[in-house]
Amino acid sequence: MRSLGYALENLGCALRELGLLDEAEPLLREALRLYTGDPVPYPGLVASAHDSLGNLHLARGDLAAAESEHRAALALREGDSHESSPPVKRNRMLLGTVVVRRGKLDEAEPLLRDAVAGCARRFRTGGAGVCQAVVGGPSERGGVAREDAGGRRPLEDGRDLAQTRLESVEHRMALGVGDAVRRDEVRDDGVPGGMMWLGRPRPGGGERPMPPKHKARGRGNSPKKYAVFLSHSHKDQWLAGVLSTKIQARNVEVWLDEMSLQGGDDVMTAVLEGIEDANETVVLVSHEALRSQWVATEIGIAKGKKKRVTPLLNNVDPDAFPPLKGVKSYELNSFNQFLTELAGRAKGSGRA
Amino acid sequence: MKAKAGYRVFLSYARKDSRSAQKLATQIEATGAAVFLDEFSLEAGEAFQAQIDRELRGSDEVVALVTENSIQSRWWGFEVGAALGLQKRVVSIIDGVKVEELPPPLRSLQSVDVRKISGYLSELSERVNPSPERVK
Numbered sequence: 126m127r128s129l130g131y132a133l134e135n136l137g138c139a140l141r142e143l144g145l146l147d148e149a150e151p152l153l154r155e156a157l158r159l160y161t162g163d164p165v166p167y168p169g170l171v172a173s174a175h176d177s178l179g180n181l182h183l184a185r186g187d188l189a190a191a192e193s194e195h196r197a198a199l200a201l202r203e204g205d206s207h208e209s210s211p212p213v214k215r216n217r218m219l220l221g222t223v224v225v226r227r228g229k230l231d232e233a234e235p236l237l238r239d240a241v242a243g244c245a246r247r248f249r250t251g252g253a254g255v256c257q258a259v260v261g262g263p264s265e266r267g268g269v270a271r272e273d274a275g276g277r278r279p280l281e282d283g284r285d286l287a288q289t290r291l292e293s294v295e296h297r298m299a300l301g302v303g304d305a306v307r308r309d310e311v312r313d314d315g316v317p318g319g320m321m322w323l324g325r326p327r328p329g330g331g332e333r334p335m336p337p338k339h340k341a342r343g344r345g346n347s348p349k350k351y352a353v354f355l356s357h358s359h360k361d362q363w364l365a366g367v368l369s370t371k372i373q374a375r376n377v378e379v380w381l382d383e384m385s386l387q388g389g390d391d392v393m394t395a396v397l398e399g400i401e402d403a404n405e406t407v408v409l410v411s412h413e414a415l416r417s418q419w420v421a422t423e424i425g426i427a428k429g430k431k432k433r434v435t436p437l438l439n440n441v442d443p444d445a446f447p448p449l450k451g452v453k454s455y456e457l458n459s460f461n462q463f464l465t466e467l468a469g470r471a472k473g474s475g476r477a
Numbered sequence: 478m479k480a481k482a483g484y485r486v487f488l489s490y491a492r493k494d495s496r497s498a499q500k501l502a503t504q505i506e507a508t509g510a511a512v513f514l515d516e517f518s519l520e521a522g523e524a525f526q527a528q529i530d531r532e533l534r535g536s537d538e539v540v541a542l543v544t545e546n547s548i549q550s551r552w553w554g555f556e557v558g559a560a561l562g563l564q565k566r567v568v569s570i571i572d573g574v575k576v577e578e579l580p581p582p583l584r585s586l587q588s589v590d591v592r593k594i595s596g597y598l599s600e601l602s603e604r605v606n607p608s609p610e611r612v613k
Contacts, residue, residue: 136577139584393585397561418580421551425558429533448555 130159130170131359134177141181153178168205169212172198176219188227195220214239351471352378354403354432356423358413364439365409368460372407375468400426404474405433405467408449410441424448435463484510484605487536487565489556491546492516497572497591498542504594505540508602515556533559538566538604543574543583554582570594 137152157174160166179194199216221236353372357365369379380399400406406427414420425448427434436446436454443454455463486505490498495516502512513532533539539560547553560567569583572591576584589597 135581139577393561393582400562415551418548418551418554419582421554422558422561422580422582425555425560426562427558428555429559429562446551448552 127160127163127167127170130156130163130174133159134174137181138177141177141184144184146181146185149181150178153181168201172201172205172212172216175201176216179219179223183223188223191223192220192227195223349402349476350376350378351474351476352380352403353467354380354400354406354423354427355409356406356414356420356427357409358411358417358420360413361409361411361439364411368407368409368437371460371464372467375464375471377467377471378403396423397426400432401430403432404476405435405470407463408434408436409439410436410446410449410454411439412441415441415445421446421448437463484538485532485536486510486512486601487515487533487539487560488512488542489515489539489547489553489560490542491544491550491553493546494542494544494572497544501540501542501570501591501594504598505601508598509605510538510601530559533565534563536560536565538568538601541567541569541583541586543569543571543579543588545574548574548578548580548583554580557582557586568597570597 133152134156137149137156140146140149140152153174157171157178160170160174163170175194175198179191179198182188182191182194195216199213199220202213202216217236217239221233225233225237355365355369355372365381369381372379380403400423406423408414408420408424410420424434424446428448434449434452436443436449436452437460438454438456444450488498488502488505490501498514498516502514505512513536515529515532533556539557541547541553541557541560543553557567557569567586569579569586569588570591571579571588576588579588
């Protein structure tokens, strides 16, 4: 049932992004029903369906309904995860961007600030302008955009990057600001918590977390940590989570790609940047992963970028994925050996 | 063919589609671009793989022929990924597959229905033979 839920949610989100809101809604509701009816419901999934519905309401302009869905999602995630976990932060951001539009500035501000402070630098891009501008109120919008984008990259370039449907002033601003931020400030910005999260950037750019306008307190010049991009099939999500925890325990950051669950145009951009930014890529090769076109694509990207790629074999033959033939791989049972070598590389890079 | 130092197109396709790939290659060559035909196959030896790697790196644009056959292949995903990792322009020419059947990574790429190929070819032709005022 869960996989049917994924499919419905994906399709629902895709339809929503195409503007087919009435067609999207029943699918998203059905996904929510399936996730909720799971014998052992997984709160993250239920929350995800609530968020997807919230974004649908937002697309319709029904802010009250959007608020209630994002609120439900946040409650679930807060009950399920550590307070500062990336999904919780992302959810605060989603809720924050909605309540701010409902005029509840007092509630919005801490939500957005928290999201900003805790999010991966991947997201310190497009959303910056929007979130900050919104917090600052209408009178500051133009000012923020000009200030941040001015002289670095004209907004027209941002518009090229955007799809034509990104028409609103906010979106164009966000792209202009985002790019400036990305190139000039984000690279050396420390990420609190040591955990990086690749979620789904919103196609409109308007709901991404954002960086503080000035560099994060006292962390601005800290060097980036050694980082690993962990490619896996979403069906191996749990195992991937366990592996990332172990990698993080060696003081190495992990980009855990959770996007195979979700659709969206910017997913590819986020994956490309995630692999680019990580020092190496680890592929959890399982029977599921061998069926995943995403995993194949991610391996290709890593190879194209000349990154070290290490397959971790979960009960599959070392040569099961032809493009990885001859690449040094590890059985999951020897994961500790890989960790030791990884920690050595991290140390050698001076970024551990 | 025509332009030795000219525009190079890497054409990726599944073996079962060689006939349509040949046709597509001819159409692409007519714009003046050079085409490298890569019939991806599981049996490709290492020397051939090295050549593919070289050609992919040296290409200006990657065209993926997307059919029922190719979307089943993980090689296809791998090659498209490698092209993206190399920051190549990737265009998928879609033959007989519905957009909703495409694997998710593909949906964000530029895609062209094979029946509307002439639009793509004239666009390609402008890239191959840039007129002076188009050069940025």
